[in-house]
Amino acid sequence: MFDNQAECSLVMRKRRIVILGSTGSIGTSALKVARDIPECMEVVGLAANSSVEALARQTRETGAKRIAIFDSSKKRELAELVGPHVDILTGEEGLYTLAQMDEADMVLISIIGTAGLRPALAAIQANKDLAIASKEILVMAGEIVMTAAARQGVKLIPVDSEHNAIYQCLQTNHRSPEQISRLILTASGGPFRTWPQEALAQVTLEQALKHPTWSMGKKITIDSATLFNKGLEMIEARWLFDVPMEKIDVVVHPQSIVHSMVEFVDGSIMAQMSTSDMCFPIQYAVTWPDRVANSLPSLNFAQLGSLYFEAPREEAFPALRLARLAGTTAGTMPAVLNAANEIAVDAFMHNRIGFTDIWDIVRQTMEAHTPVYPQGQLAPILQADAQARDQARQICCQIQSTRSH
Ligand code: MG
Numbered sequence: 001m002f003d004n005q006a007e008c009s010l011v012m013r014k015r016r017i018v019i020l021g022s023t024g025s026i027g028t029s030a031l032k033v034a035r036d037i038p039e040c041m042e043v044v045g046l047a048a049n050s051s052v053e054a055l056a057r058q059t060r061e062t063g064a065k066r067i068a069i070f071d072s073s074k075k076r077e078l079a080e081l082v083g084p085h086v087d088i089l090t091g092e093e094g095l096y097t098l099a100q101m102d103e104a105d106m107v108l109i110s111i112i113g114t115a116g117l118r119p120a121l122a123a124i125q126a127n128k129d130l131a132i133a134s135k136e137i138l139v140m141a142g143e144i145v146m147t148a149a150a151r152q153g154v155k156l157i158p159v160d161s162e163h164n165a166i167y168q169c170l171q172t173n174h175r176s177p178e179q180i181s182r183l184i185l186t187a188s189g190g191p192f193r194t195w196p197q198e199a200l201a202q203v204t205l206e207q208a209l210k211h212p213t214w215s216m217g218k219k220i221t222i223d224s225a226t227l228f229n230k231g232l233e234m235i236e237a238r239w240l241f242d243v244p245m246e247k248i249d250v251v252v253h254p255q256s257i258v259h260s261m262v263e264f265v266d267g268s269i270m271a272q273m274s275t276s277d278m279c280f281p282i283q284y285a286v287t288w289p290d291r292v293a294n295s296l297p298s299l300n301f302a303q304l305g306s307l308y309f310e311a312p313r314e315e316a317f318p319a320l321r322l323a324r325l326a327g328t329t330a331g332t333m334p335a336v337l338n339a340a341n342e343i344a345v346d347a348f349m350h351n352r353i354g355f356t357d358i359w360d361i362v363r364q365t366m367e368a369h370t371p372v373y374p375q376g377q378l379a380p381i382l383q384a385d386a387q388a389r390d391q392a393r394q395i396c397c398q399i400q401s402t403r404s405h
Contacts, residue, residue, distance in 0.1 A: 068094030142239025164281035165259035231323025340365035
């Protein structure tokens with residue numbers, strides 16, 4: 001038997017990772033992975049939005065010599081906490097510099113929403129492999145990101161648990177996307193899976209923030225409750241695996257044990273399973289194509305007894321239909337769906353609109369948009385994104401003023 005250290009040096013060299021969005025839920029899990037397999041993973045750069053104390057703690061723990069704080073007004077405070085030997089960058093520029101630093105092999109993008117798009121493209125430009133946790137990037141500009149990665153010959157490994165599962169299932173020797181008959185994304189169904197449709201309009205923020213199986217950031221937890229998270233994941237899968245939308249299915253699996261499945265044309269289905277802990281997909285992205293022993297809990301099937309599946313309630317939760325429509329329409333429409341959803345979720349989190357309004361705002365914003373096909377250009381996508389945000393904000397205001405009268 002080899003000990004961990006020997007095992008790692010035998011099969012893989014230590015990967016040097018930059019984490020953009022290190023103080024969020026995924027970033028925190030990534031540091032757990034780094035503590036668990038220190039022989040295989042070294043954190044060389046960290047970036048956070050504004051959480052100075054958490055970033056300083058992480059810097060001390062990892063020994064990272066270069067870090068970034070997006071909010072430049074926090075630089076001095078951060079410098080006092082980490083001392084003079086750490087290089088502190090700020091703003092967008094800081095993210096680009098970290099994404100391209102010589103000392104890194106891989107960049108983990110775990111910034112909330114679409115703010116990670118340009119840093120991701122910068123990392124690809126500098127030939128860094130990417131671990132992508134921010135699905136919004138691929139929803140918005142999947143074609144551009146995938147094309148850029150292919151051109152530079154860098155690997156892009158999804159950290160989203162479903163897509164990481166599919167990525168693992170596809171490590172078999174099938175030779176072309178035509179041999180895949182279906183990607184089957186599993187969904188927990190969220191906290192309102194069994195609620196009557198009429199009751200959904202009364203959902204409170206507190207109720208929506210309680211996810212039954214996964215512990216995650218706020219935005220994604222709301223997205224899981226509306227099923228927009230699964231809708232975004234359908235579009236994300238479309239780009240990551242180059243499979244048309246009609247081959248992407250969703251099945252509700254409240255236990256979150258099977259993280260997703262691939263069905264091949266011969267009818268065989270591969271599934272990836274584990275307990276629901278984001279450390280599994282993060283570690284796989286770091287150690288790919290190798291497997292490394294860790295301290296994560298193993299599954300006890302006898303204790304589990306059974307695995308349970310059911311169809312999603314598309315009538316009560318229209319997010320899946322809207323996402324299928326956006327993904328099939330393609331062009332700028334997925335960016336519009338994503339932007340409208342971000343605005344609507346933010347409004348819901350500030351108690352300005354109701355839970356079911358989120359679907360209405362996304363639907364109305366999509367209806368108002370005429371899709372453009374950007375042919376590899378980022379500008380039309382960014383423009384559609386900005387217009388959709390304005391449109392969605394206006395619809396939020398209309399809803400608010402109707403309610404207050
Ligand atoms: Mg997911």
